[in-house]
């Protein structure tokens with residue numbers, strides 16, 4: 060580790076950082092840098108901090124400033140203002156559960172790598188029209204999971220997905236085996252409880268398992 064930040068120019072580059080993106084919800088910004096180091100120690104190179112707590116932006120700032128080796132992103136971006144706030148805090152990419160014209164324009168105008176969510180054919184078509192072909196697929200299990208993503212392979216040949224929502228370690232390899240799924244995301248590696256307990260050891264062990272996942276053999 061050389062302490063420098065990898066330049067991230069697109070959502071696809073974020074997806075190429077590894078098979079797994081940990082989705083974390085942080086109550087205490089003071090825990091953020093230690094959490095990031097625990098994830099890095101397990102071999103993960105990126106982290107999505109959800110904007111679901113008052114401390115989330117401070118947590119992103121702490122990670123960006125103190126642990127630049129990990130690529131920190133902001134999740135749960137619900138509007139254009141969230142993109143502004145996330146960028147200002149130091150987020151290097153964003154994740155939104157869906158896509159609106161305002162969110163699409165804010166990301167485009169700021170040249171901010173964004174993984175917007177889409178789960179139906181119409182939503183995927185709309186995202187493509189806005190220029191997005193690297194998408195979040197959320198809530199993955201509830202929205203059709205593996206079967207839905209498999210059906211999208213021949214239809215949306217230019218689209219890749221990061222499914223999140225209900226995918227555990229046991230399911231990960233089946234999702235990664237799909238040609239349109241380079242990575243998936245979940246909270247299981249660093250749950251809010253593990254973070255609150257400052258259980259960095261378990262988080263690093265979980266991160267190691269997540270980072271080592273390989274696509275399941277057909």
Ligand code: 3PG
Nearest residue numbers: 223224225226245246247
């Ligand atoms: C989220 O945005 O909370 C993620 O979808 C979390 O994924 P998980 O429900 O599999 O932990």
